[in-house]
Amino acid sequence: MNKKIQIGKKILSANEEYARENRKVFTEHHLPCFNLISSPGSGKTSILAKTIGDLKGKLTAAVIEGDIATELDAQRIRSAGAAAIQINTDGACHLTAAQVNSALQKLPLNDLDLVFIENVGNLVCPSAFELGEDSKIVVLSVAEGDDKPLKYPGIFSKSKVMLINKIDLLEGPAKDDFDVEKVKADARKLNPNIEIFCVSAKTGKGMNEWYDWLLRVTAKTA
Amino acid sequence: MNKKIQIGKKILSANEEYARENRKVFTEHHLPCFNLISSPGSGKTSILAKTIGDLKGKLTAAVIEGDIATELDAQRIRSAGAAAIQINTDGACHLTAAQVNSALQKLPLNDLDLVFIENVGNLVCPSAFELGEDSKIVVLSVAEGDDKPLKYPGIFSKSKVMLINKIDLLEGPAKDDFDVEKVKADARKLNPNIEIFCVSAKTGKGMNEWYDWLLRVTAKTA
Numbered sequence: 212m213n214k215k216i217q218i219g220k221k222i223l224s225a226n227e228e229y230a231r232e233n234r235k236v237f238t239e240h241h242l243p244c245f246n247l248i249s250s251p252g253s254g255k256t257s258i259l260a261k262t263i264g265d266l267k268g269k270l271t272a273a274v275i276e277g278d279i280a281t282e283l284d285a286q287r288i289r290s291a292g293a294a295a296i297q298i299n300t301d302g303a304c305h306l307t308a309a310q311v312n313s314a315l316q317k318l319p320l321n322d323l324d325l326v327f328i329e330n331v332g333n334l335v336c337p338s339a340f341e342l343g344e345d346s347k348i349v350v351l352s353v354a355e356g357d358d359k360p361l362k363y364p365g366i367f368s369k370s371k372v373m374l375i376n377k378i379d380l381l382e383g384p385a386k387d388d389f390d391v392e393k394v395k396a397d398a399r400k401l402n403p404n405i406e407i408f409c410v411s412a413k414t415g416k417g418m419n420e421w422y423d424w425l426l427r428v429t430a431k432t433a
Numbered sequence: 434m435n436k437k438i439q440i441g442k443k444i445l446s447a448n449e450e451y452a453r454e455n456r457k458v459f460t461e462h463h464l465p466c467f468n469l470i471s472s473p474g475s476g477k478t479s480i481l482a483k484t485i486g487d488l489k490g491k492l493t494a495a496v497i498e499g500d501i502a503t504e505l506d507a508q509r510i511r512s513a514g515a516a517a518i519q520i521n522t523d524g525a526c527h528l529t530a531a532q533v534n535s536a537l538q539k540l541p542l543n544d545l546d547l548v549f550i551e552n553v554g555n556l557v558c559p560s561a562f563e564l565g566e567d568s569k570i571v572v573l574s575v576a577e578g579d580d581k582p583l584k585y586p587g588i589f590s591k592s593k594v595m596l597i598n599k600i601d602l603l604e605g606p607a608k609d610d611f612d613v614e615k616v617k618a619d620a621r622k623l624n625p626n627i628e629i630f631c632v633s634a635k636t637g638k639g640m641n642e643w644y645d646w647l648l649r650v651t652a653k654t655a
Contacts, residue, residue, distance in 0.1 A: 363502075384602075
């Protein structure tokens with residue numbers, strides 16, 4: 212029993228060492244780094260692609276894409292105009308700091324203002340693995356229901372920002388299925404300082420507030 | 434390195450022993466058991482609550498609910514009229530066979546036709562842990578996007594059934610965002626015999642085909 216726990220700790224601290232290494236790289240390059248975490252299909256890639264396209268000329272970002280399989284997400288990011296490195300975890304449910312470390316070596320760090328990490332779609336496991344990021348950003352789609360902060364408290368407690376995505380659905384027949392104010396209140400109970408933006412990557416609604424925050428935070432760190 | 438692998442195997446086989454034990458319980462009681470797996474918010478609980486309500490008098494099911502936190506899902510199932518045992522995993526990303534074993538001891542097994550297990554909302558980890566079920570059922574909401582079978586192949590390969598939920602959204606502005614035929618084709622490439630039902634737990638559309646299948650399969654096993 213003891214042996215299991217010790218080995219668990221060893222794995223975690225090997226990850227911590229890489230995370231520390233990544234943090235050093237980000238600091239040396241004055242690069243903020245955000246780790247996006249959400250359920251599959253909440254719209255992480257859509258938000259990033261829209262953000263990259265809309266902020267062209269104002270902000271040069273790169274994306275480290277984590278997926279179990281396929282290059283689909285990296286291709287979408289490249290089509291939007293940013294550098295993207297795809298990591299395939301081959302079944303693993305989260306990115307590790309070592310994987311991010313190897314991706315960082317392939318990015319033109321001196322030419323960037325910002326690095327996004329898009330973690331594997333999973334509202335649970337990725338929140339336990341530090342990657343060296345400045346902050347975590349949790350994305351929640353309104354289609355997922357308004358009980359998620361209470362049912363998955365870990366990631367909502369640890370995130371600096373919550374993006375409530377697909378708010379365009381609230382104009383359709385799903386408008387009574389998701390109580391935005393309840394979600395905000397539940398998230399703030401877990402995390403009083405969490406920044407919250409309601410957005411639709413599809414229609415663009417609410418994206419400007421998110422962009423303002425991003426530009427402000429990026430300027431501060433640079 | 435070897436030590437890690439051996440311990441990993443040991444954990445897995447402790448789970449296998451409980452899974453075998455659970456399988457024995459299900460066989461002795463002529464009880465089919467389905468393990469529902471999906472992303473958070475795809476509608477597992479809504480589908481189960483609607484199914485239980487609509488099949489009242491025809492099928493007596495119980496639900497073992499897996500969640501990281503809260504009793505919310507078990508309460509919804511009880512309101513729909515079925516027995517429900519809530520397991521809180523306290524941060525863990527999947528149910529274990531041992532947890533299911535202890536829940537089984539609290540259910541009136543002789544009075545049931547069927548046991549559903551609703552796993553923790555996670556499209557990755559739960560697929561690796563056998564719980565003693567007859568079959569896995571994967572639920573995919575149309576709001577999650579039509580790239581999910583390719584990006585998360587594990588669970589789509591292992592499931593006997595795929596429920597494509599929230600098809601009511603395809604009548605709204607999201608109708609062009611999800612290609613049902615592509616999802617069916619991608620799932621069948623991974624798993625040629627997968628049964629597929631397109632449903633809306635909200636409007637009831639398509640639920641009858643799923644009920645017919647459920648009644649047929651339950652009668653066969655009983």
